[in-house]
Amino acid sequence: MNAPDRTPRTLRLHPTDNVLVALDPIDAGRPLDGGLVAAARVPKGHKIAAAAIPEGAPVVKFGQIIGFATADIVPGAHVHVHNVGVRDFERHAEAGEAAERVSTLPPATFEGFRRADGKVGTRNYIGILTSVNCSATVAKYIAQAVERSGILEEYDNVDGVVSLVHGNGCGMAGRGEGYDLIERTQWGYASHPNFAGVLLVGLGCEVFQIPRLKERYGIVEGDHFRSFTIQDTGGTRRSIEAGVGVVREMLPRANAVRRETVPASALVVGMQCGGSDGYSGITANPALGYAADLLAAQGGTAILSETPEIYGAEHLLAARAETPEIAEKLMERIRWWEEYTARNGGEMDNNPSPGNKAGGLTTILEKSLGAAAKGGTSPLRGVYEYAEPIDTDGFVFMDSPGYDPVSATGQIASGANLIAFTTGRGSAFGAKPVPSMKLATNSDLYARMTEDMDVNCGDVLDGVPLEEKGRQIFEKMLAVASGEHTRSEDLGYGDAEFVPWHVGAVM
Amino acid sequence: MNAPDRTPRTLRLHPTDNVLVALDPIDAGRPLDGGLVAAARVPKGHKIAAAAIPEGAPVVKFGQIIGFATADIVPGAHVHVHNVGVRDFERHAEAGEAAERVSTLPPATFEGFRRADGKVGTRNYIGILTSVNCSATVAKYIAQAVERSGILEEYDNVDGVVSLVHGNGCGMAGRGEGYDLIERTQWGYASHPNFAGVLLVGLGCEVFQIPRLKERYGIVEGDHFRSFTIQDTGGTRRSIEAGVGVVREMLPRANAVRRETVPASALVVGMQCGGSDGYSGITANPALGYAADLLAAQGGTAILSETPEIYGAEHLLAARAETPEIAEKLMERIRWWEEYTARNGGEMDNNPSPGNKAGGLTTILEKSLGAAAKGGTSPLRGVYEYAEPIDTDGFVFMDSPGYDPVSATGQIASGANLIAFTTGRGSAFGAKPVPSMKLATNSDLYARMTEDMDVNCGDVLDGVPLEEKGRQIFEKMLAVASGEHTRSEDLGYGDAEFVPWHVGAVM
Ligand SMILES: [Ca+2]
Ligand SMILES: [Ca+2]
Ligand SMILES: [Ca+2]
Ligand SMILES: [Ca+2]
Ligand SMILES: [Ca+2]
Known part of the structure; x- marks a missing residue:
């Protein structure tokens, strides 16, 4: 036409x-x-x-x-x-041989919350976590009671009190990879720099035991971390009262922190793709990849995940690994996924569907590279399991499902203090305590769901160079990290999107 | 002492x-x-x-x-x-040879909401369901906006508007047992007699497709069921507005229904056990079992579940089956569980632990019978898969994990209009849209968590006969079914405890 x-x-x-x-x-x-x-x-x-x-x-x-x-x-x-x-x-190219884009940007900064452990937050929340679904309602009512009390008006520097509830924590094996995943996720949130303080509420008799978590990580209760169980506290009403009391004690100290100028190297961005379309691989994903390269060049961390979606292009990612050990860890994760899907009666299959082919995708490499384009072209400096703490600058991979809330939950647990989320069909995703900026792959979507979108990458199709779009995304990352609200924050997302990966039987 | x-x-x-x-x-x-x-x-x-x-x-x-x-x-x-x-x-005793307790109670009734399809509700809610986690926040804000608008004050007969959100619906196989489980659970809730009307909100691009659900069950949108997706509606804010509009349309009709006297045969009670202790098997469980026998004798339905907890006593349950086909379906489910746990690297093991033995439990049969005691002694008239619609009077079994929120979610999806929950350590469980009455196994717990408990069964240890306690529980069931609030309803439980069983890989 x-x-x-x-x-x-x-x-x-x-x-x-x-x-x-x-x-x-x-x-x-x-x-x-x-x-x-x-x-x-x-x-x-x-x-x-x-x-x-x-x-x-x-x-x-x-x-x-x-x-x-x-x-x-x-x-x-x-x-x-x-x-x-x-x-x-020969897809097993020599590790690290792939080229790195050189950033020409001067050193960048943002305004963040520097924590005692050296980590930097982009938001300043108090979190109410739960060890099990059985304490979800108590956690919700603690957060709600604090919000409704009006007391937060006295604490301008606190972004809010958020309860993050879930469906796990019992009816599961008390050891093994399923338990480890939940434990890592919980502690990743409890120690996240976007929380000034965390209260972990349990029921008491659940499989996921708070004392075991504390022993595992050497946690001492104090200003930053508190916990109790409903059974020890004597029921629902007393637990809500106790929880409100804990939050009240945490608020003055939480409010005392101030944003300060920190280098962009303190930014840890989890990259996500949800509701992909034919434009994802040619507009928003490569533009985000360019921003990820700029971030990596500044010493920041850019996390690629969603293992099933890069399946088929893993050799090309491995070829970008800085060391053979990093490449091998990626291939080990791929083998784990092949086993995981097989044991569940499925198989890894990222081949282009008839619809993909009609849209112009020819091979599994092309399809997977479209997803991996979010990762840019920097050397791969680390491979992490789901919710494992990320301690490396530059471009890294954290294993996760492709399912957005599960993948983003793992990235946040791993330390992401910002989520950058591309979408073609239109996802409305938001998380707490970490802001999520959403990048539309096409201008039709952007027009249809403008209120949910932070950046339109559809104009790449109208001639805006990918490099320019990438720089624009990078600037937006710094602004959001400094406190500028994303659309999903303005809309109030993030209380229902904490979805830890559940692996194993529910018993 | x-x-x-x-x-x-x-x-x-x-x-x-x-x-x-x-x-x-x-x-x-x-x-x-x-x-x-x-x-x-x-x-x-x-x-x-x-x-x-x-x-x-x-x-x-x-x-x-x-x-x-x-x-x-x-x-x-x-x-x-x-x-x-x-x-x-010879545990394969002849099916149906086990004795049935004969009820001496006259025909009982309660005050329920009779629906157009003949089912009877014990509460009268409007539900906001979600096809996927990606629409959870929209669903929550629809319910919240209606509640905060004050409009519900005009509709005295409506118990409330509840959003039931979850972590599933995408990142999963589009066919097979995992998909079927979610689909049955969703439709079980959407068609539950405790809902006067239901709105199902999707994102649009998720694996769980609302059009497939409608086709599968022949659903026609109308006064009782409505749906839309966020992508079709143009984003978060418009979807919340649209949802509030749907609820406003549903409210007058929902408010027009009145409780009427119905026979106890319309009662469908899901039996649950959470946080068991050494008293569960000798106080609350057998007392509840007696109430279940009274209910079955009245033509009501009593649902036993929590397959892993009755493992080891399945032959004794099978021996109570009315037909060999019912017994075989139970044994088939047991074999499925053995395969399910094995594929997930575990095994079925309900043998008494050292702690159980120290407490006096001698054999796996004794331990499993303590859990199965909730089911009373009536003939087993049906075995159902998780969330499968229950169409039989009397004592039935619905397969589920032992994990309370997952098991209760399945029972409600199967048609339970009341949950009876025994607890020794102290669970605070509550569900919506179905009331959950909680039965303490010991008086210490009852004293410690009185505000969370509906019935103290600890006095069985002080000489109250099990039969008398069973009658008391049965009377309480009728009262709660008629509208008397349970403790968990007064405390506001039920918005966070909808946890559909997820089977299979998260992808
Ligand atoms: Ca809130
Ligand atoms: Ca860094
Ligand atoms: Ca995704
Ligand atoms: Ca009946
Ligand atoms: Ca249970």
């Missing part, structure tokens, strides 16, 4: 690519920018050869091999399943 | 038992009620022989075989692991 007098738009995602993405449908014979002429009809979203690709030569998109020509491909040809295939190639 | 001049108390749980339970520690040589003399020291909670039990003869407690004498046991002897063992015996 493009006007006959307008040149159909194409997008080159990386300087070394030998294919372009058609942003408009292209008729055979149409001249394109750069002297190229379409040799065949190319649907919107599909690939067109930017140069001759001889049979057997790699097809390069995102600066990465997405497959190999199965026939000689002429410049301007439609590049898809009819002339591209995947074959075994 | 009993005064030397007071006869130590003992408890006979069933007329045919050949052992008594010591309610006080008993010294060797102490005379007991009924002419018995203790032949050895018997700790509190342990068993004492009420008659001679020759080697090889069955040891009978709860009216059931809990093991066999491994030596000749004299009257007054301590009966425990030193003289009792389990051996293979």
